[in-house]
Amino acid sequence: xxxxxxxxxxxxxxxxxxxxxxxxxxxxxxxxxxxxxxxxxxxxxxxxxxxxxxxxxxxxxxxxxxxxxxxxxxxxxxxxxxxxxxxxxxxxxxxxxxxxxxxxxxxxxxxxxxxxxxxxxxxxxxxxxxxxxxxxxxxxxxxxxxxxxxxxxxxxxxxxxxxxxxxxxxxxxxxxxxxxxxxxxxxxxxxxxxxxxxxxxxxxxxxxxxxxxxxxxxxxxxxxxxxxxxxxxxxxxxxxxxxxxxxxxxxxxxxxxxxxxxxxxxxxxxxxxxxxxxxxxxxxxxxxxxxxxxxxxxxxxxxxxxxxxxxxxxxxxxxxxxxxxxxxxxx
Amino acid sequence: xxxxxxxxxxxxxxxxxxxxxxxxxxxxxxxxxxxxxxxxxxxxxxxxxxxxxxxxxxxxxxxxxxxxxxxxxxxxxxxxxxxxxxxxxxxxxxxxxxxxxxxxxxxxxxxxxxxxxxxxxxxxxxxxxxxxxxxxxxxx
Numbered sequence: 001x002x003x004x005x006x007x008x009x010x011x012x013x014x015x016x017x018x019x020x021x022x023x024x025x026x027x028x029x030x031x032x033x034x035x036x037x038x039x040x041x042x043x044x045x046x047x048x049x050x051x052x053x054x055x056x057x058x059x060x061x062x063x064x065x066x067x068x069x070x071x072x073x074x075x076x077x078x079x080x081x082x083x084x085x086x087x088x089x090x091x092x093x094x095x096x097x098x099x100x101x102x103x104x105x106x107x108x109x110x111x112x113x114x115x116x117x118x119x120x121x122x123x124x125x126x127x128x129x130x131x132x133x134x135x136x137x138x139x140x141x142x143x144x145x146x147x148x149x150x151x152x153x154x155x156x157x158x159x160x161x162x163x164x165x166x167x168x169x170x171x172x173x174x175x176x177x178x179x180x181x182x183x184x185x186x187x188x189x190x191x192x193x194x195x196x197x198x199x200x201x202x203x204x205x206x207x208x209x210x211x212x213x214x215x216x217x218x219x220x221x222x223x224x225x226x227x228x229x230x231x232x233x234x235x236x237x238x239x240x241x242x243x244x245x246x247x248x249x250x251x252x253x254x255x256x257x258x259x260x261x262x263x264x265x266x267x268x269x270x271x272x273x274x275x276x277x278x279x280x281x282x283x284x285x286x287x288x289x290x291x292x293x294x295x296x297x298x299x300x301x302x303x304x305x306x307x308x309x310x311x312x313x314x315x316x317x318x319x320x321x322x323x324x325x326x327x328x329x330x331x
Numbered sequence: 332x333x334x335x336x337x338x339x340x341x342x343x344x345x346x347x348x349x350x351x352x353x354x355x356x357x358x359x360x361x362x363x364x365x366x367x368x369x370x371x372x373x374x375x376x377x378x379x380x381x382x383x384x385x386x387x388x389x390x391x392x393x394x395x396x397x398x399x400x401x402x403x404x405x406x407x408x409x410x411x412x413x414x415x416x417x418x419x420x421x422x423x424x425x426x427x428x429x430x431x432x433x434x435x436x437x438x439x440x441x442x443x444x445x446x447x448x449x450x451x452x453x454x455x456x457x458x459x460x461x462x463x464x465x466x467x468x469x470x471x
Contacts, residue, residue, distance in 0.1 A: 043349060047342060054338035145455035147352035156455055166459060170390045227383050230454040235363045241356045248363075250379070281341060297332055 003192065006207035010214050010261075017260035018253055027247045030256045031236055038263035045270025050278050059299040061292045064285045070294075082290050089289050096286050100130055125190070132183035135176040136212075138162060139219075142176070146230075146237045170224070177220050184213045208274055211265055218258040228252040364449035370439045376411045386458065389436075392418040402427060421464050443467050 020026045067078025079088045080095065095101040108122035142159055145151045163172035188209045191201040222228050232248040233255055239246045269275065281287065314321070314328055321328050374381050376388075395404045396418050406427055407416045415428040419435035426433040440446045443466070451458060 043346065046349075047346070050338060050342050050345075054335045054342075055333075058332050058334050144352065148355055149453065151452075151455040156457070159455060160457065170386055171456065172459075227387075229382060230456070231363060231450050234454055238356070238363075241352045278345070282338065300332055 002201065002203045003206050006203050006210050009207060010210045013211075013261060013264055014214065014218075014257055017257040020260075021253045021256040027251070027256065030260055031247045031251075032240065032245045034263045035240060035259060038266040042266040042269055045267075046275070046278060049270050049275055050282075053279075053282055057300040058284065058288070058297075059301070060297050061288045061290060062284050063288045063290045065290055069290055084289055084291050084294070086289065089287060093281070093287055096283070097280055100126055100133075102286070103129055124186075128183050128186040128190070131179050132187060135180035135183060138176045139174075139180060139216075142174075146234050147241055149234075149238060173224070177216070177223070180216050181213070181220065184209060184216060188213065204273060208268075208272060211261060211268070215258065215261045215265065218254060218261060222252070222254045222258055226252055226254045228255045364453045366447075366449045367442060367445035368440070369442055369446075372439075373412070374439070375407065375409050375414070375416050380411060389420065389460070392420070420460065421467065437467055441467060 017030055021030050063083070065082045067081030068076060069082045070077045070084035077084065080092050083089045083092050092101075103126040104123065106122050106125055107119045110118050110120065112118050138158065142155065142162060144155050145159065148155070159174075162174045162176055165175065166172050188206070191197050191205060191209070228251055229248075232251050235246065235248045236251065265274075269277075311329075314330065318328055318330070376384075381388075392407065399405070405418050407418050408414070409416065417426055417428055417433045417435065419433055421435050421437040422433065423435070424433050425431075437443075447458075450456075
């Protein structure tokens with residue numbers, strides 16, 4: 001059920017866009033209104049969520065100390081695994097965000113036939129995740145060709161690199177198209193094939209990945225199979241980003257399905273696990289320097305205690321103390 | 332201690348990146364390109380068909396002309412009009428379908444910069460026609 005329901009939702013979304021555009025001709029709704037609403041919901045939702053996180057206190061340092069901490073000068077520090085400075089933290093975060101270093105250390109526990117517990121290296125999730133996220137990023141950046149006029153040289157360069165193998169398809173085949181479909185399929189099957197991971201998975205896990213697979217599939221079908229009028233599509237998108245909305249005639253329905261699924265993803269984004277896009281930067285076990293012994297970190301919710309020091313006590317009672325012959329520090 | 336300041340800095344950077352398509356478009360033209368057609372009359376298929384399928388058509392032509400061995404592989408019959416045409420992008424010589432000169436795509440659409448390039452540049456499409464064919468030199 002937890003796989004069927006998300007799948008049904010995605011199929012209903014596709015049918016909705018198909019019926020809306022093909023049967024009812026609501027191109028303005030699916031081409032302009034929904035994408036604009038989606039962008040606003042995405043942006044405001046994202047900001048609200050991160051601002052709510054930003055109110056959390058950071059009472060002390062809790063980095064995972066995965067190596068030798070800063071110590072005596074002749075003991076070599078593991079600067080990336082146990083950073084003590086901002087530079088070290090930046091390095092650790094960069095490797096985390098760009099190369100998923102924590103996932104690279106993923107292990108797999110297995111009971112051997114003799115009943116021994118054995119741990120082995122398990123890199124497939126890391127590889128699948130890395131390929132998926134990088135393809136997604138490149139595809140996203142590549143789409144800027146439909147937003148900007150003139151198209152910046154960087155985007156053209158990226159496209160040329162992505163389509164360097166001019167093979168089998170027309171127009172030039174993008175490597176990232178194949179990469180994201182393969183990686184997303186692996187990430188989906190992983191949650192189906194392995195009983196342990198299937199138990200841990202929730203409908204939300206399947207929905208996100210199925211929605212992204214549907215987006216990639218409609219994009220691939222639109223580019224290589226159904227063919228749409230790219231110039232008309234760019235007109236529509238240029239209308240969106242310059243606030244001079246117009247809906248050109250004759251754009252294939254596959255484009256509206258693709259756009260609607262992307263809009264749904266954008267609306268869903270701030271309320272889902274996909275917020276790890278912002279959250280990864282706020283991982284306290286990674287983004288804090290291990291400097292607890294070098295610097296004092298004050299807990300922000302400590303109560304404001306009124307201390308009565310001995311000095312103040314003596315000032316208050318000095319005359320009385322002297323009168324009964326008690327020793328005082330200051331005369 | 333709170334990290335609100337750092338988080339808001341990051342958030343501002345994020346907003347700047349996400350809204351780039353909007354502020355990056357300031358001052359840009361919103362005019363859709365209009366390819367210039369120098370000659371009057373009709374193409375080998377309807378304009379709508381050509382707009383959607385010209386790349387597929389040219390690709391099919393290339394494959395059938397380069398790999399096919401009979402004369403029929405070099406002749407295209409229009410789906411819309413039923414007329415016969417030489418499969419030719421830019422070559423000249425005697426025609427297989429008429430007694431005169433061969434009519435190629437470039438015979439009518441000789442203005443590559445005003446015709447082909449307007450849309451291709453707009454959509455950032457880089458066709459590789461001219462890696463083999465000799466690119467038409469205009470204004471010479």
